Amino acid sequence: MAKSMIVTGAGHGIGAEIARQAAAAGYRVGVLDIDAEAAGQTAQSLPDAVPLAASTIDSDAIEVALDAFGTPDALVNNAGIVRFTPLVDHSEADWRAVVEVNLNGPFVCGRAVARRLIAEGRSGAVVNISSINGIAPGPNSGAYSPTKAAVIQLTRQMAIEWGPAGIRVNSVAPGIIDDGMSAPVLADPEVRAIRSARTPSQRLGTAEDIAKAVMWLCSADAEYVNGHNLVVDGGVVSTVLAGMPRPASIDGVADES
Numbered sequence: 586m587a588k589s590m591i592v593t594g595a596g597h598g599i600g601a602e603i604a605r606q607a608a609a610a611g612y613r614v615g616v617l618d619i620d621a622e623a624a625g626q627t628a629q630s631l632p633d634a635v636p637l638a639a640s641t642i643d644s645d646a647i648e649v650a651l652d653a654f655g656t657p658d659a660l661v662n663n664a665g666i667v668r669f670t671p672l673v674d675h676s677e678a679d680w681r682a683v684v685e686v687n688l689n690g691p692f693v694c695g696r697a698v699a700r701r702l703i704a705e706g707r708s709g710a711v712v713n714i715s716s717i718n719g720i721a722p723g724p725n726s727g728a729y730s731p732t733k734a735a736v737i738q739l740t741r742q743m744a745i746e747w748g749p750a751g752i753r754v755n756s757v758a759p760g761i762i763d764d765g766m767s768a769p770v771l772a773d774p775e776v777r778a779i780r781s782a783r784t785p786s787q788r789l790g791t792a793e794d795i796a797k798a799v800m801w802l803c804s805a806d807a808e809y810v811n812g813h814n815l816v817v818d819g820g821v822v823s824t825v826l827a828g829m830p831r832p833a834s835i836d837g838v839a840d841e842s
């Protein structure tokens with residue numbers, strides 16, 4: 586029987602590409618999104634996909650979606666939101682909204698799927714989408730960075746609690762991705778050029794880059810990978826010291842000045 590996967594937030598952006606690669610790999614895909622129209626559009630474009638209109642933070646709606654789709658072999662907690670604003674101006678409503686979707690959502694969906702897998706005596710894989718913001722906070726990212734750090738820790742906690750039941754849980758931390766929620770940021774040509782040039786791999790990331798990492802973590806090739814946060818960022822997060830100068834004489838390079 587074909588394996589099955591539910592991808593949350595699969596109506597747009599990175600999630601839609603994960604759903605596409607999953608379908609291409611032979612998974613029956615549950616395209617879950619709060620945006621029912623977008624879920625329908627993604628599902629319609631794929632061979633064996635089912636639209637699931639639900640919010641990840643509504644546990645009743647998630648149970649209804651799981652009843653309709655069945656317990657998936659893999660769950661990708663991809664749905665996320667961001668509210669760019671300085672902390673001093675951050676409203677509590679926005680803060681709570683980001684915490685709800687980015688942190689509570691993966692808990693609600695992960696718990697629901699794990700409960701069913703355990704009850705059915707089945708193994709499975711969960712991938713949570715974190716961010717390099719969860720490692721190196723971006724200024725004015727508000728609740729986004731703390732929630733993405735928490736997702737990395739939630740991943741480890743799920744891994745140690747569910748590993749004995751045969752459920753592997755890992756996270757993927759995308760870097761600067763030329764898709765989805767980054768589209769408005771990268772619409773500025775100057776910002777786009779700087780971000781690309783400052784990436785060691787000398788290009789922006791794509792939804793395909795992220796989906797490939799997710800597919801690998803869900804595959805049997807990653808059977809011994811559990812509790813890991815896989816950074817997929819072309820090297821961006823490793824550049825923290827790149828802007829800190831040292832005298833050329835100490836670095837052992839010729840001083841051109």
Ligand SMILES: NC(=O)c1ccc[n+]([C@@H]2O[C@H](COP(=O)([O-])OP(=O)(O)OC[C@H]3O[C@@H](n4cnc5c(N)ncnc54)[C@H](O)[C@@H]3O)[C@@H](O)[C@H]2O)c1
Nearest residue numbers: 594596597598599619640641664665716759762765766767
């Ligand atoms: N695009 C990037 O540069 C980037 C970088 C790092 C991490 N990420 C992460 O990747 C994931 C996908 O982001 P994206 O860029 O594709 O964003 P996106 O805005 O294009 O897509 C997010 C999807 O989630 C859905 N969604 C939002 N709230 C939901 C809810 N409560 N229940 C169900 N669906 C909901 C939206 O309708 C949308 O379809 C997010 O977790 C994001 O934090 C993105």
